[in-house]
Amino acid sequence: MHLKLRVWRQAGPTATGAFESYDMPEVSAEMSFLELIDELNEKLIEANKEPVAFDHDCREGICGSCSMMINGQAHGPSRGTATCQLFLRKFVDGSEITVEPWRAGAFPVIRDLSTDRTALDHIIESGGFISAPTGSAPDANLILVPKEVADAAMDAAACIGCGACVAACPNSAAQLFTAAKVAHLNLLPQGQPERWNRVQNMVDTMESYFGSCTNHGECEKACPKEISIDFIALLNKDYLKAQWKNRKLESQRG
Amino acid sequence: MPELTTEDDRAGADDASRLAREVGPPVPPSPRDKPFLVRFYGSAVGKKSVMALTGIMLLGFVLVHMIGNLKIYLGASHLNEYGEWLRMIGEPALPRTVFLWLLRIGLIGAFAFHIHSAYSLTRMNQRARPVKYQSHREYVAANFASRTMRWTGIIVGLFIIFHLADLTWGFANPDFVRGSVYANAIHSFSRVPVAIIYIVANIALGIHIFHGSWSMFQSLGLNNPRFNIWRRYFAVGFAALITVGNVSMPLMVVTGVVK
Numbered sequence: 026m027h028l029k030l031r032v033w034r035q036a037g038p039t040a041t042g043a044f045e046s047y048d049m050p051e052v053s054a055e056m057s058f059l060e061l062i063d064e065l066n067e068k069l070i071e072a073n074k075e076p077v078a079f080d081h082d083c084r085e086g087i088c089g090s091c092s093m094m095i096n097g098q099a100h101g102p103s104r105g106t107a108t109c110q111l112f113l114r115k116f117v118d119g120s121e122i123t124v125e126p127w128r129a130g131a132f133p134v135i136r137d138l139s140t141d142r143t144a145l146d147h148i149i150e151s152g153g154f155i156s157a158p159t160g161s162a163p164d165a166n167l168i169l170v171p172k173e174v175a176d177a178a179m180d181a182a183a184c185i186g187c188g189a190c191v192a193a194c195p196n197s198a199a200q201l202f203t204a205a206k207v208a209h210l211n212l213l214p215q216g217q218p219e220r221w222n223r224v225q226n227m228v229d230t231m232e233s234y235f236g237s238c239t240n241h242g243e244c245e246k247a248c249p250k251e252i253s254i255d256f257i258a259l260l261n262k263d264y265l266k267a268q269w270k271n272r273k274l275e276s277q278r279g
Numbered sequence: 280m281p282e283l284t285t286e287d288d289r290a291g292a293d294d295a296s297r298l299a300r301e302v303g304p305p306v307p308p309s310p311r312d313k314p315f316l317v318r319f320y321g322s323a324v325g326k327k328s329v330m331a332l333t334g335i336m337l338l339g340f341v342l343v344h345m346i347g348n349l350k351i352y353l354g355a356s357h358l359n360e361y362g363e364w365l366r367m368i369g370e371p372a373l374p375r376t377v378f379l380w381l382l383r384i385g386l387i388g389a390f391a392f393h394i395h396s397a398y399s400l401t402r403m404n405q406r407a408r409p410v411k412y413q414s415h416r417e418y419v420a421a422n423f424a425s426r427t428m429r430w431t432g433i434i435v436g437l438f439i440i441f442h443l444a445d446l447t448w449g450f451a452n453p454d455f456v457r458g459s460v461y462a463n464a465i466h467s468f469s470r471v472p473v474a475i476i477y478i479v480a481n482i483a484l485g486i487h488i489f490h491g492s493w494s495m496f497q498s499l500g501l502n503n504p505r506f507n508i509w510r511r512y513f514a515v516g517f518a519a520l521i522t523v524g525n526v527s528m529p530l531m532v533v534t535g536v537v538k
C-alpha cells in the first residue's frame with residue numbers, strides 16, 4: 026500500500042519542531058506501525074539524513090515504551106493496542122498519517138517522537154513499599170484473596186505505564202495511570218498497611234506534574250490495556266477516605 | 280554505502296542531556312501540617328469533590344426552582360402565592376424571609392466554591408500542557424458537553440446575573456413591580472430578545488448538567504459496575520427535564536400561548 030507520513034521532527038528539547046512529510050510508496054499492510062517508521066528510517070539513513078527518534082522496546086505491547094499520537098489519537102485508531110500492535114491494514118490506502126509526540130508539560134520532548142516520561146516514575150516512587158514479612162518462605166495461600174478482588178487488582182496491574190492516558194486527556198491528567206497503580210495494591214490484602222499513605226502521596230505527586238481529571242473518559246479509550254475509569258472513581262474514593270484515615274493515624278503518634 | 284553520522288548537527292540537538300531529568304527529583308510527600316479542610320481543598324481531587332458537592336446543591340436548587348416556576352401554567356394567583364410562601368417559610372419560628380435568606384446564603388456559598396474550584400482547576404490544566412497538539416486531535420469519548428463545561432458555565436453564570444436583574448431586582452425590566460411575580464415574568468418573556476436569552480441560557484444549563492450530573496458520581500467515587508449505566512440515564516433524564524421545563528416557559532410566553 027501507499028502511505029504518506031507527516032512526522033513531527035524536533036532536533037532537541039529546546040529546538041523548535043515542525044512537521045515533515047515523507048512518501049512511503051510501497052509498504053505492506055501487514056507491517057506494524059513501528060515497522061513503518063523503521064522503514065522510513067532506513068530510507069532516511071540511506072539518504073544520509075537524520076532518522077526519526079522514537080521510543081520502542083518489546084514490540085509486543087508489554088513494555089509501554091512506544092508512544093505516538095497517530096492521527097490525533099494516542100497509539101492510533103485501534104482500541105486496546107499500543108503503537109507496536111497497530112497494523113497498517115487499519116489505514117486506508119493512499120491516506121496521509123500525522124504522527125506527533127505525546128504533549129504534556131511533564132513529558133518534555135527529547136527528540137522527534139521521543140518524550141521524557143520520568144514524571145510517571147516519580148509517582149510510583151512516592152507510592153513507597155508494601156510491608157512484607159521476610160525470612161523463611163511463607164506457606165502458599167497463607168493470605169486468601171477473593172477471586173473477584175484478585176481479578177480487579179490484575180486488571181489494574183495491566184497498566185504498562187506508556188502515558189497514553191496523559192497524552193489523550195484534554196487536561197494532561199495522569200489520573201488513569203495513578204488510579205491503576207494505586208488500585209492494584211490498594212485492592213489486595215498485602216497493600217493494606219500503607220494504603221492511605223500510598224494514595225495520599227501518589228496523588229500529591231501526580232498533581233505536582235499533571236493536570237486534573239474532569240471525567241472526559243478519553244484515557245480509557247486510549248489505554249492499550251483498556252483500563253477502566255472505574256479505577257479513577259476508586260482512586261477518588263480512597264483519596265477522600267485517606268484524608269480522614271491519615272488524620273486519625275497522625276493523632277495516634279502522640 | 281553512504282557514511283553514517285551519529286552526530287546530529289541540527290540546532291538544539293545536544294540539549295537532550297541538559298534536559299537530564301529536568302522533570303526533577305521526586306516530590307517529597309506534602310507536609311500534613313495545614314488544617315485538614317485547607318489541605319483537602321488544596322488538592323485537585325479535593326476540589327473536584329467540592330465541585331461535585333456544590334454541584335449537587337445547585338442541582339437541587341435548579342430542580343426546586345423549576346418546579347416552583349412551572350406554576351406559571353396554573354395562573355397568576357398560584358405563582359404569586361408561591362412567591363409569597365417562599366418568603367414565609369419558617370414563620371412563625373423564624374421572622375419573615377429569614378429562611379429564604381439562609382437558603383440564598385447557602386446558594387451563594389455553593390456558587391462561590393463551584394466557580395473558584397472550576398477556575399483553579401482550569402488554570403492547572405492549562406499549565407499542564409504548555410505546548411498544544413500541533414495536529415488535529417481526534418476525540419473518542421470526550422463529548423461536546425464535557426469539553427464545553429467552562430463555556431456553558433460562564434454562559435449560565437452571566438445569565439444568572441441578568442436573570443436577577445430582570446426578575447429579582449427588576450432594573451433590567453421596565454415593567455417590574457415588586458411582588459407580582461406572574462406579571463413580571465410575562466412582561467419579561469414577551470420581549471423577543473429576552474426570551475431568546477432565556478432559551479439559549481437554559482439550553483447551555485442543560486448541556487452543563489448533562490456532563491456535571493454524571494461526572495459528580497466519578498468525582499465522589501460513587502462507582503459500581505452494576506449501577507454505572509444508571510448514572511448516565513440519570514444525567515440524561517435530569518438534563519432533559521430541566522431543559523424542557525425551563526425552556527418551555529419563555530417559549531410559551533413569547534409565542535403567546537401563556538398570557
Ligand code: FES
Nearest residue numbers: 084088089091109
Ligand atoms: S514497544 Fe513495548 S509496548 Fe510497544
